Amino acid sequence: MTxxxxxxxxxxxxxxxxxxxxxxxxxxxxxxxxxxEIFGLLGPNGAGKTTLVKSILNIIQQTSxxxxxxxxxxxxxxxxxxxxxxxxxxxxxxxxxxxxxxTLSGRLSGMKDPEIRERGEMLLEKVGxxxxxxxxIGKYSKGMAQRVGMAQALIHNPDLLILDEPTDGVDPVGRxxxxxIIRDLKAEGKTALINSHALAEVExxxxxxxxxxxxxxxxxxxxxxxxxIGLEYSISGSFAETCAQPPAExxxxxxxxxxxxxxxxxxxxxxxxxxxxxxxxxxxxxxxTQSSRSLETVFLExxxxxxxxxxxxxxxxxxxxxxxxxxxR
Amino acid sequence: xxxGLLLLAFFGTVKSRLMYLYGIVLLVWVGALFVINNxxxxxxxxxxxxxxxxxxxxxxxxxxxxxxxLSVFGVSRKIPEMIKPTLAGFYLxxxxxxxxxxxxxxxxxxxxxxxLILLLLGIYGAFLSQLFPFHISGAEIIxxxxxxxxxxxxxxxxxxxxxxxxxxxxxxxxxxFAVWLVAKILALEEMRGFLSLLDNNLMTQIADVAYYxxxxxxxxxxxxxxxxxxxxxxxxxxxxxxxxxxxxxxYSLAVLKFRKMDL
Numbered sequence: 001m002t003x004x005x006x007x008x009x010x011x012x013x014x015x016x017x018x019x020x021x022x023x024x025x026x027x028x029x030x031x032x033x034x035x036x037e038i039f040g041l042l043g044p045n046g047a048g049k050t051t052l053v054k055s056i057l058n059i060i061q062q063t064s065x066x067x068x069x070x071x072x073x074x075x076x077x078x079x080x081x082x083x084x085x086x087x088x089x090x091x092x093x094x095x096x097x098x099x100x101x102x103t104l105s106g107r108l109s110g111m112k113d114p115e116i117r118e119r120g121e122m123l124l125e126k127v128g129x130x131x132x133x134x135x136x137i138g139k140y141s142k143g144m145a146q147r148v149g150m151a152q153a154l155i156h157n158p159d160l161l162i163l164d165e166p167t168d169g170v171d172p173v174g175r176x177x178x179x180x181i182i183r184d185l186k187a188e189g190k191t192a193l194i195n196s197h198a199l200a201e202v203e204x205x206x207x208x209x210x211x212x213x214x215x216x217x218x219x220x221x222x223x224x225x226x227x228x229i230g231l232e233y234s235i236s237g238s239f240a241e242t243c244a245q246p247p248a249e250x251x252x253x254x255x256x257x258x259x260x261x262x263x264x265x266x267x268x269x270x271x272x273x274x275x276x277x278x279x280x281x282x283x284x285x286x287x288x289t290q291s292s293r294s295l296e297t298v299f300l301e302x303x304x305x306x307x308x309x310x311x312x313x314x315x316x317x318x319x320x321x322x323x324x325x326x327x328x329r
Numbered sequence: 330x331x332x333g334l335l336l337l338a339f340f341g342t343v344k345s346r347l348m349y350l351y352g353i354v355l356l357v358w359v360g361a362l363f364v365i366n367n368x369x370x371x372x373x374x375x376x377x378x379x380x381x382x383x384x385x386x387x388x389x390x391x392x393x394x395x396x397x398x399l400s401v402f403g404v405s406r407k408i409p410e411m412i413k414p415t416l417a418g419f420y421l422x423x424x425x426x427x428x429x430x431x432x433x434x435x436x437x438x439x440x441x442x443x444x445l446i447l448l449l450l451g452i453y454g455a456f457l458s459q460l461f462p463f464h465i466s467g468a469e470i471i472x473x474x475x476x477x478x479x480x481x482x483x484x485x486x487x488x489x490x491x492x493x494x495x496x497x498x499x500x501x502x503x504x505x506f507a508v509w510l511v512a513k514i515l516a517l518e519e520m521r522g523f524l525s526l527l528d529n530n531l532m533t534q535i536a537d538v539a540y541y542x543x544x545x546x547x548x549x550x551x552x553x554x555x556x557x558x559x560x561x562x563x564x565x566x567x568x569x570x571x572x573x574x575x576x577x578x579x580y581s582l583a584v585l586k587f588r589k590m591d592l
Contacts, residue, residue, distance in 0.1 A: 014591075059421045060591040077424040087418035095344050107333030108423040152419075162422075 002071040004082075004160040004191045005033040005056060010065035012051055012215075025051040027215040028065065033160075033193055038186050040202040040223075041195040042295075043212035044303055049195045050088055052212070053164050056193075057085060069160065081110070084158035086149045088165045088195070094138030098129055098148040101137060105152035116155065123151040128177060142169030150178060154185075161185060161192040167201060179205055203227070203295035211299060213306045226298050232291040233271060235261045238284040250274050262291065330425050331433045338407070338437040342445070347403050354399065355449050358392045359456050366460045389470065390550050392453055393446065393477035397546075400442040400481050401488055405502035407438050408492035417592035431489070431587045435580070439485045443478045450474045473553055480546045483572045484509070486580035487544065493586050512543040544572045 012026040025048045033039040043049045054060040056067055058074040072079035092101050099120065106116035124130040127147040137145060146169060153161060163182075167175045175198070182192055182205055196202050202209060203223055210220040219226065236259060244256045246263070251274045255262040261278075265271050275285060342348070411420055411434060420430060454470045484505060491501035514520055515536055524533045548555075548568030556564050 054418065054592075057418065057422045059418050061589065075426075077426050077429070080422055081424040083422060085418060085422035087415070087422075089415055090419060091413070091415035092419065093341070093416075095341075100340075104333055104337055105419070105423075107336070108330055108420070108425065110330055110424060164418075 002035075003032055003068070004035055004070055005031075005039075005193060006068045007031055007052070007056065008066045008068075010052070010055055010067055011063050012048075012055055012060065013063045025215050026055065026062070029212070029215070029217055030065075031210050031217065031220055033191060035159075035191055036186065036189050037207040038182060038192045038194065038205050040206035040209035041193060041212065042197075042199065042202060042209055042299055046214070047212040048215040049212055050164060051215075053088075053162060053193070053195055057083070057162065081156075082159040084153035084156065084161045086146075086153040086161075086163045086166055088168070090145070090149055092137050092145065092149070094136060096137055097134050098124065098137060098140070098144075098151070099133040101148055102133075102152050102155055106155040109156035111156055119155055119157070120151070123154050124148075126181060127151045128174075143171055143174045146170050147174060147178070150181065154181075159190060161190060162195075163192065164195045165197065166194065167196065167198055175201065199294070199296040199299055209295070211302050213303050218302045218306055223295060224292075227292040227295055229291040229293060231265045231267070231270075233263055233265065233274075234289050234291050235263065235275070235278070235285060235287070237286040239278070240282050243278055243281045243283050246274060246277050250277055330423070330429070331437065334430075334433045335437040335440065338434070338441045341407075342403060342438075342441050345403070347399060350399055351396070351445065351449060354392070354395045355452060358388060358395075358453055362388065362453075362456055362460055388457065389450060389454065389473050389477065393450060393474075393480070393550070396446045396449055397477065397481045397484070400446055401484055401505055402502055404438050404442055404485055405488050405492060405505065406498035408434065408489050409496050409498045409501065412493065412496060412590070412592050414592065421592060427588050428584050431584055435485060435489050435583075439482055442485075443482060446478050446481055447474060450477060469553065476549055476552055479569065480544075480549050483544045483546070483549070483576045486576045486583060490579050490583035490586070493583055493590070508543055509546060511539065512545060513547055515540040515543065516545060516547040541571050542575055544575060546572075 008030050010026055010029040011024070014023045014025055016022050029048070029052060031039075041049050041052065051060065055062045056069070056074060057080065067074055069079035070082055074080065096104070102120045102124065103113075103116050106120065107113075111119075121130065124133045127150050129144065129147045129151060132140070132144060137148065140148065146166065150163075150166065153163070161182075166182075167178055170178060179201060182194070185192060194202065194206060206223055208220065208222050209226065211218045232254065239256070239258055239261055243261065244253055246253065249266055250270050251263040251265045253261060253263050263274060265274055271288070275288065278285060408431075411417065421427070423430075425433070451474065454474060458470070487508065488501050488505045491504050492498060495501050495504070520536070524536055527533070545568040549572060552564050552566075552568065556562070
């Protein structure tokens with residue numbers, strides 16, 4: 001199957017005009033968005049996220065490297081036939097109605113009017129804007145404009161949806177609805193690239209994320225992998241005092257109480273040894289979960305490390321308070 | 330896709346405040362016709378018309394100039410509006426090449442504004458024919474109407490190109506107005522005389538080149554009148570030819586520029 005989106009060493013330098021200093025907005029960005037996944041693009045302001053999205057859609061031209069949409073260069077209109085796009089900070093014509101915008105989007109995507117009418121109604125209802133469809137966009141709140149923007153991006157049933165700050169200005173109810181729409185699209189096998197500052201939402205919706213900083217990719221990975229804290233586990237159950245000091249070659253206890261133990265195991269296989277040893281000490285284990293941090297913590301650490309020149313993700317245990325055995329957290 | 334852009338251009342224009350100005354201009358000209366008619370100067374008009382058939386529809390070029398002015402103003406805003414960073418992504422993410430998008434946009438706006446000019450001039454022409462039925466040939470009016478529309482059409486690529494490079498409707502309009510003014514001055518017989526007085530070969534050559542490169546709106550607009558004045562049955566098409574070539578050249582520049590633009 002053709003990969004919906006692939007960039008290879010994509011770079012973009014904005015020239016500063018005569019005598020001006022150019023700004024390198026993207027530096028050798030290589031990433032792939034696989035079919036059926038929700039991919040998040042994260043980064044601080046000025047990281048190059050919007051430049052990357054615009055390069056992907058040929059709205060700006062890359063300086064070097066390449067980009068492919070379904071195996072075709074984005075300058076090829078056929079490549080964009082399968083793409084729906086919601087722009088950041090869009091300002092659609094104020095004297096146009098929501099329905100008019102959706103219809104225009106459909107027409108520009110090559111759809112016939114009866115199909116546009118049918119699908120437009122369904123989408124306007126889906127984004128909760130059917131009641132307001134015949135009101136001029138100039139009278140919409142930002143959240144309403146975003147919802148209509150979602151409908152216009154989806155009108156031609158695209159296989160790849162590119163959303164630049166889709167929940168910007170949308171109230172919590174609207175955010176939840178947009179998140180649901182994205183999840184529904186995933187269930188239909190669609191692919192989405194989401195550029196967002198709303199890290200909690202990205203963490204909940206996205207399968208994989210790329211974190212950009214100063215035009216470079218700091219990391220790409222599954223959300224669960226990025227937020228997992230390596231060899232740290234939280235074990236709940238019922239524990240005797242003797243469980244507080246396992247052999248050093250198996251694990252180190254980070255925190256201990258009679259109901260929960262947080263431990264760092266010596267290696268990937270040691271978790272089995274630890275549970276066996278705990279049972280041997282008379283413990284009753286109810287659950288075992290790998291400790292994780294929020295995506296926001298990971299994001300802040302990565303950006304801070306990039307700023308200070310420290311490479312990689314700092315081990316999260318450094319931030320975890322180590323308590324003496326027997327002391328409750 | 331073209332249909333989408335055509336309807337967008339049509340409804341965008343019809344719903345704009347510019348339509349009030351079109352209405353006011355038409356009312357002023359039609360009102361002037363009635364005033365002239367009621368002032369019982371038919372005899373003078375008739376004598377003028379019989380001497381020179383052009384005189385009877387001299388109101389058309391002046392109305393056309395006003396309508397072209399408004400239309401150029403209207404078109405000047407279209408391209409900069411569509412390439413605004415807050416809207417460009419919407420259009421450029423659609424499955425349409427940049428050349429196609431620009432060409433369709435220019436064509437759609439040209440058709441819409443040409444239709445408006447033709448419609449309003451037609452309404453005026455209908456009044457004119459009713460009020461002065463003996464002195465004006467319908468065929469002559471129709472030919473003149475089309476020439477006025479051509480004058481507008483040859484300016485559209487220029488204003489679109491200027492809109493692309495300045496990204497401002499106001500700047501594009503002002504520069505186009507300046508171009509129109511220069512072309513108008515260069516077309517004056519007095520200017521020819523003035524340049525010959527200067528005895529500066531370089532200046533004369535620059536003026537000659539500019540005269541043929543810039544849209545020759547005055548010459549096109551007065552093609553019929555000139556033919557009648559010199560008593561010739563055939564029209565001099567050179568103004569139309571050079572202006573069309575110039576418009577095609579500017580359109581090509583606009584396409585080349587747009588294909589490489591970051592929006």
